[in-house]
Amino acid sequence: MTACIMEHLHISQFLGILVVMLVAAKASGYLAQRAGQPAVLGELIGGVLVGKSALGLVNPELETIHLLSELGVVILLFAIGLETDLGRLVKVGATSLAVAVAGVVLPFALGFSACQLLGQSVVVSIVAAATLTATSVGITARVLSDLGRLQETEGQIILGAAVIDDILGLLILGVVAELTEGREVSGLGILQTTASALGFLGAALLVGTHLVPVLFRWASRIELPGTATALALIAAFGLAWLADRCGSAMIIGAFAAGLLVARAPQSREIERGITEIGHFFVPLFFVAVGAAVDMRALNPLDPSTRPALIFGLALIVTGVAGKLAAGYAPFWFRGNKMVVGVGMVPRGEVGLIFAQAGLASGVFDAGLFGGATMMVIVTTLFAPPVLKYLLGPGVPSELEVESKVIDGLVNDA
Amino acid sequence: MTACIMEHLHISQFLGILVVMLVAAKASGYLAQRAGQPAVLGELIGGVLVGKSALGLVNPELETIHLLSELGVVILLFAIGLETDLGRLVKVGATSLAVAVAGVVLPFALGFSACQLLGQSVVVSIVAAATLTATSVGITARVLSDLGRLQETEGQIILGAAVIDDILGLLILGVVAELTEGREVSGLGILQTTASALGFLGAALLVGTHLVPVLFRWASRIELPGTATALALIAAFGLAWLADRCGSAMIIGAFAAGLLVARAPQSREIERGITEIGHFFVPLFFVAVGAAVDMRALNPLDPSTRPALIFGLALIVTGVAGKLAAGYAPFWFRGNKMVVGVGMVPRGEVGLIFAQAGLASGVFDAGLFGGATMMVIVTTLFAPPVLKYLLGPGVPSELEVESKVIDGLVNDA
Numbered sequence: 001m002t003a004c005i006m007e008h009l010h011i012s013q014f015l016g017i018l019v020v021m022l023v024a025a026k027a028s029g030y031l032a033q034r035a036g037q038p039a040v041l042g043e044l045i046g047g048v049l050v051g052k053s054a055l056g057l058v059n060p061e062l063e064t065i066h067l068l069s070e071l072g073v074v075i076l077l078f079a080i081g082l083e084t085d086l087g088r089l090v091k092v093g094a095t096s097l098a099v100a101v102a103g104v105v106l107p108f109a110l111g112f113s114a115c116q117l118l119g120q121s122v123v124v125s126i127v128a129a130a131t132l133t134a135t136s137v138g139i140t141a142r143v144l145s146d147l148g149r150l151q152e153t154e155g156q157i158i159l160g161a162a163v164i165d166d167i168l169g170l171l172i173l174g175v176v177a178e179l180t181e182g183r184e185v186s187g188l189g190i191l192q193t194t195a196s197a198l199g200f201l202g203a204a205l206l207v208g209t210h211l212v213p214v215l216f217r218w219a220s221r222i223e224l225p226g227t228a229t230a231l232a233l234i235a236a237f238g239l240a241w242l243a244d245r246c247g248s249a250m251i252i253g254a255f256a257a258g259l260l261v262a263r264a265p266q267s268r269e270i271e272r273g274i275t276e277i278g279h280f281f282v283p284l285f286f287v288a289v290g291a292a293v294d295m296r297a298l299n300p301l302d303p304s305t306r307p308a309l310i311f312g313l314a315l316i317v318t319g320v321a322g323k324l325a326a327g328y329a330p331f332w333f334r335g336n337k338m339v340v341g342v343g344m345v346p347r348g349e350v351g352l353i354f355a356q357a358g359l360a361s362g363v364f365d366a367g368l369f370g371g372a373t374m375m376v377i378v379t380t381l382f383a384p385p386v387l388k389y390l391l392g393p394g395v396p397s398e399l400e401v402e403s404k405v406i407d408g409l410v411n412d413a
Numbered sequence: 414m415t416a417c418i419m420e421h422l423h424i425s426q427f428l429g430i431l432v433v434m435l436v437a438a439k440a441s442g443y444l445a446q447r448a449g450q451p452a453v454l455g456e457l458i459g460g461v462l463v464g465k466s467a468l469g470l471v472n473p474e475l476e477t478i479h480l481l482s483e484l485g486v487v488i489l490l491f492a493i494g495l496e497t498d499l500g501r502l503v504k505v506g507a508t509s510l511a512v513a514v515a516g517v518v519l520p521f522a523l524g525f526s527a528c529q530l531l532g533q534s535v536v537v538s539i540v541a542a543a544t545l546t547a548t549s550v551g552i553t554a555r556v557l558s559d560l561g562r563l564q565e566t567e568g569q570i571i572l573g574a575a576v577i578d579d580i581l582g583l584l585i586l587g588v589v590a591e592l593t594e595g596r597e598v599s600g601l602g603i604l605q606t607t608a609s610a611l612g613f614l615g616a617a618l619l620v621g622t623h624l625v626p627v628l629f630r631w632a633s634r635i636e637l638p639g640t641a642t643a644l645a646l647i648a649a650f651g652l653a654w655l656a657d658r659c660g661s662a663m664i665i666g667a668f669a670a671g672l673l674v675a676r677a678p679q680s681r682e683i684e685r686g687i688t689e690i691g692h693f694f695v696p697l698f699f700v701a702v703g704a705a706v707d708m709r710a711l712n713p714l715d716p717s718t719r720p721a722l723i724f725g726l727a728l729i730v731t732g733v734a735g736k737l738a739a740g741y742a743p744f745w746f747r748g749n750k751m752v753v754g755v756g757m758v759p760r761g762e763v764g765l766i767f768a769q770a771g772l773a774s775g776v777f778d779a780g781l782f783g784g785a786t787m788m789v790i791v792t793t794l795f796a797p798p799v800l801k802y803l804l805g806p807g808v809p810s811e812l813e814v815e816s817k818v819i820d821g822l823v824n825d826a
Contacts, residue, residue: 009476011483012657015650018484022647030635063422064477070424071431222443226692233693234435237428244425276689279639280646 009064017065018284020057024050025283038146040139041384043283047290048377054295060288070250072285073138073349075278077251078236080141080159081258082271083150086205089160092153095330096160100135102329103161103344104168107132107322114314123179124368127358128311130176131372132319134169136348136380137162137251138285143384144343147391153335158343161326166249167197169350176357193247200246201256204239208260216264228266229273235261289349289380298374308367312374319375320345320382339390346383351376422477430478431697433470437463438696451559453552454797456696460703461790467708473701483663485698486551486762488691490664491649493554493572494671495684496563499618502573505566508743509573513548515742516574516757517581520545520735527727536592537781540771541724543589544785545732547582549761549793550575550664551698556797557756560804566748571756579662580610582763589770606660613659614669617652621673629677641679642686648674702762702793711787721780725787732788733758733795752803759796764789 024046032042050057060066089096111132115125140162144150150159171193212235219231236257243253261270298312299305327341355372358364364372422430437459445455463470473479502509524545528538553575557563563572584606625648632644649670656666674683711725712718740754768785771777777785 009480011480011663012654014480014484015487015654015657015663019647019651019654022643022650026640026643026647030640064480067422067424067427067477071427074428225688227439227443229689229692230435230439230696234432234439237435238432241425241428241432244428250424250428273689273692275638276642276686277693279642279686280690283643 009062014064017058017062020050021047021065021284021287022280024058025287029283037388038143038384040142040146040286041381043286044139044290044380047287048293048295049290050287051291052294052296058287058291060291065284065288068281069285069288072278072281072283072288073251074236074240074254075274076138076142076282076285077254078232078240078258078261079274079278079282080145080150081255081260082262082267082274083145084156084159084255084259084262086259088156092157092160095157095333097164098330099157099161099326099340099344100164100168103135103165103323103326104133104172106325106329107319110318110322111315114318115311118311118314120311120368123363126179127176127354127361127363128315128368128372130172131347131351131354131358131375132315132322133165133172134347134350134354135162135165135323135344136346136350137166139289139346139348139380140343140383142282142286143346143387146384147388149387149391154339154343157330157333157335157340161340161344163252163255165344166252166350167194169354170197170247170249173354173357176354196246197248197252200243200248201252204242204253204256205259208239208256209263212260213263213265216261216266220265226273228264228269229277232257232261232264232270232274233277285349289352292349292352293373293377294370295377298370305367305370308370309374310371311368312371312378315371315375316378319347319379323379336390339387342383342386342390345386346380347376348380351379422475427477430471430475433463434460434478434697434700435693437471438700442696450801451556451797453555453559453699454794456699457552457703457793460700461706461708462703463700464704465707465709471700471704473704478697478701481694482698482701485691485694485696485701486664487649487653487667488687489551489555489695489698490667491645491653491671491674492684492687492691492695493558493563494668494673495675495680495687496558497569497572497668497672497675499672501569505570505573508570508746510577511743512570512574512739512753512757513577513581516548516578516736516739517546517585519738519742520732523731523735524728527731528724531724531727533724533781536776539592540589540767540774540776541728541781541785543585544760544764544767544771544788545728545735546578546585547760547763547767548575548578548736548757549759549763550579552702552759552761552793553756553796555695555699556759556800559797560801562800562804567752567756570743570746570748570753574753574757576665576668578757579665579763580607582767583610583660583662586767586770589767609659610661610665613656613661614665617655617666617669618672621652621669622676625673626676626678629674629679633678639686641677641682642690645670645674645677645683645687646690698762702765705762705765706786706790707783708790711783718780718783721783722787723784724781725784725791728784728788729791732760732792736792749803752800755796755799755803758799759793760789761793764792 025043028042028046029039033039049055051060058065060069108129111129112125115128140158141150144155144158149155171190174193175190216231219227236254239253239257240250244250264270298309300309323344324341326344327337355369355376358372359369438456441455441459442452446452462468464473473482521542524542525538528541553571554563557568557571562568584603587606588603629644632640649667652666652670653663657663677683711722713722736757737754739757740750768782768789771785772782
C-alpha cells in the first residue's frame with residue numbers, strides 16, 4: 001500500500017490511448033515490413049513517435065498502460081515458451097551459459113574502463129557498466145521469430161543465453177541498488193538471490209511436469225470453448241507471479257509456464273488462443289518501450305547535450321563490442337557466432353530499467369541518463385536490421401506462419 | 414488531471430489479482446453450467462465470493478482492474494454488435510422503444526410511490542426510483558446468448574430495448590446528478606443530451622457504413638495474420654471513445670462498431686479473434702460486477718440492517734414488477750411478453766452506478782445504499798434462472814456454438 005503517484009485515468013482516455021498505441025504499432029509495423037525489416041522495429045519506432053520524444057500521446061508511466069505492457073511481455077514470453085523445445089534448449093545449455101556469462105563480463109569490463117577514461121566517478125562507472133550487461137529477451141526473441149529463425153541452433157542459444165542473462169541481470173540490479181544506496185554489498189545476499197532464482201525455475205519445471213498434464217487432461221473433459229486458453233493464462237500469470245515472489249524474474253516464470261503448457265493435450269487450441277490475445281497485448285509492450293524513450297536529451301544541435309552524447313557513444317561502442325565478442329566465447333560452437341553476438345546486443349526495456357534505477361538513485365544526472373538511454377535506443381534498433389542482413393529472408397511459408405504462435409505474434413503488423 | 418485516489422498496483426499483485434479473477438470466473442462458471450444455469454450467473458457469484466463481501470481478494474475500485482473490466486464490457490458489446498443484424502433490429506424498433514420507455518416509466522413510478530409510502534424524502538425517492546430504471550444490456554445479452562436465444566425475436570426486442578434504455582439511463586443519470594447537487598434541472602440540458610446521444614449513433618452508422626468496407630478492403634491486402642482483428646479493435650475502442658466524447662454511452666459506440674465491422678470482408682477472421690480476446694476480458698467484467706457488491710450490509714441476523722432490508726425489498730418488488738409489466742407494453746406484439754419482461758429485469762453494473770452516484774452525493778446513507786445494492790443483486794441473479802426456466806434448454810448445436818462469437822463468449826466457463 002504505497003502512496004499513489006499516478007494520474008487518475010478515465011475510461012475514455014484509456015480507450016483513446018489504446019487506439020493510439022494500436023494504430024502506431026500496426027501502421028509502423030506495416031511500414032517496417034514493407035521496408036524489409038522486422039515488424040517489431042516498426043512497433044518500437046511507432047512507440048517513439050507517439051511517446052515522450054515526439055507527439056506525447058502515450059505516457060508509458062501511467063499505471064494501467066505500464067501494467068498492460070508488462071502483461072504483454074509476460075504473454076510474449078509464455079508464447080515463446082510454448083514454442084520452445086526444452087530438450088533442445090538443454091542441449092545448447094553450456095553454449096548459452098558461456099554466451100550469457102561472457103555477455104555480462106565483457107560489456108561490464110569495457111564499459112567500466114571507458115567511463116573511467118572519460119573521468120566519471122567509480123559509482124557512475126559501475127552503474128553505467130551494469131546497464132550494458134542487460135539483454136532484452138523479448139526483443140531478441142521477437143526479432144528472431146520475425147525472421148523465422150527462432151527454431152535454429154543460433155536462435156536457441158540466444159534464447160537460452162537471454163534467459164540466463166535475465167537471472168544475472170537480477171543479481172546485478174540487486175548489487176547496483178545496494179551500491180547506489182551506499183550499503184555494503186554482501187556475498188551472502190548475492191548467493192541468496194541466485195539460489196532463489198535458479199531454485200524457482202528448477203522447482204517449477206519439476207512440479208509442473210507432473211502437475212500440468214494431469215490438470216489439463218482433467219480440464220479437457222469440460223467441453224466449452226475457451227477453457228484450455230483460460231487455464232493456460234492462469235498458469236502463465238500464476239507462475240509469473242510466483243517467480244516474482246520467489247525473487248526471480250516474472251518473465252522467467254511466464255517462460256517456464258510456456259515450456260510446461262506445451263505438453264498439454266490441448267496445446268494446439270491454446271496456441272491459437274494465445275496468438276489472438278498476443279496480437280492485442282504484445283504490440284502494447286513494444287510501443288510502450290519506444291514511448292519511454294526521450295530523444296530530446298540527445299539533440300546533436302544543442303551544445304548542452306554534447307557530454308551526454310560522448311558518454312552515450314562510449315557506451316554504444318563498448319556495449320556492442322562486448323556483446324559481439326560474447327558470441328565468440330563458446331569457442332567449441334561451430335555455427336554462426338556473429339549471429340549469436342548480434343542477437344545479444346539489444347538492451348530494450350531491461351536496459352531502460354537499469355538506467356532508470358541509476359536516475360532514480362541520483363547516480364545519473366539527466367545528461368548521463370540521456371546518454372544511457374541513447375545506448376539503449378541504438379542497441380535495440382541495431383539488432384533487427386543487422387540480423388536481417390546476416391540471415392537473409394528465409395521466412396517460413398504462409399501456412400507455417402499461420403500455424404505458429406510466435407510467428408503469429410511476429411507478423412501482426 | 415484529477416488527483417489520484419487509488420493505491421499503486423505492482424505488476425506481481427496485478428498478476429495475482431488476474432489469476433484470482435480468472436479462476437473465480439472459470440470455476441464458478443463451470444459449476445453454474447453443471448447446475449444447468451448460464452455461465453454468467455456463475456461468474457457473477459464467483460465475483461461476489463472473491464470481492465468485498467467475502468474473501469476480499471479483488472478490489473474492483475483499483476484503477477487498472479476497473480479499466481480492464483470496462484474494456485471487457487466494451488468488447489462484449491462489440492461482439493454482440495458483430496452478431497446483430499441491423500435490419501432485424503430496426504424491424505423490431507417500435508416494439509423495443511415501447512418496452513424501453515415503459516421499462517423506465519413504470520419502475521420509476523412504482524419505486525417512487527413505494528419510497529414515499531416508506532416515509533423517505535422526495536430526493537431519496539427520486540434517486541432510488543431512478544436506480545430502478547436501469548437495464549444491464551451486458552448481462553441481458555450474455556444470458557440470452559448463454560441460452561442460444563439472442564437471434565430470436567424476443568432476444569432482438571430485449572437487445573434493442575436495452576440499448577435504448579442505456580440512452581435513457583444517461584439522461585436520467587444527468588438529471589439525478591443535477592438534482593443531488595441541488596441545481597435546477599433544465600429541459601434544454603435534457604434535450605441536448607438526447608440529441609447528442611441519438612445524433613452520435615446516427616452519424617456513426619451513416620459514416621461508418623461507407624467508410625468501414627473501404628478501410629477493411631484496403632487492409633485485406635496486408636497478408637499478415639492479426640491485421641483485421643487489430644483494425645476491428647481500433648474501430649471498437651475508437652467509436653466507444655467517440656461516443657463518450659459526444660455525451661453518448663461508451664458501450665453504444667462499441668455496439669455500433671460491431672454492427673459496422675460485421676460487413677467487413679474479413680468478418681469471420683475478426684469473429685474468431687474477438688472471441689479469443691473476449692474469453693479473457695469479458696469474464697473480468699462480470700467478476701468485477703460481482704466483486705463490487707457488499708453483501709455484509711444486508712445481514713438479516715443483524716437488527717441494524719433491518720430498515721435497509723425493508724427498503725431493499727420494496728425496491729425489489731417494484732423493480733421486478735415494473736420491468737415485467739414493461740414487457741406487456743407493446744400490446745401489438747404476439748410473441749412471449751413474459752420473456753421480454755424478465756429479460757429487462759437485471760440491473761447489473763448500470764444499477765450499481767446509479768446507487769453509487771446516490772451514495773457519493775450523500776443522498777443515500779450506507780443503509781439505503783445497502784438496500785439499493787440488494788435490489789441490484791437480486792434482479793441481476795433473478796433473470797438467468799427464470800429465463801432458463803421460461804425458455805427451456807434449446808442451446809444450439811456444438812458446431813454452431815463454435816462458430817459464433819457470442820456463443821463463444823458465453824460458454825467460456
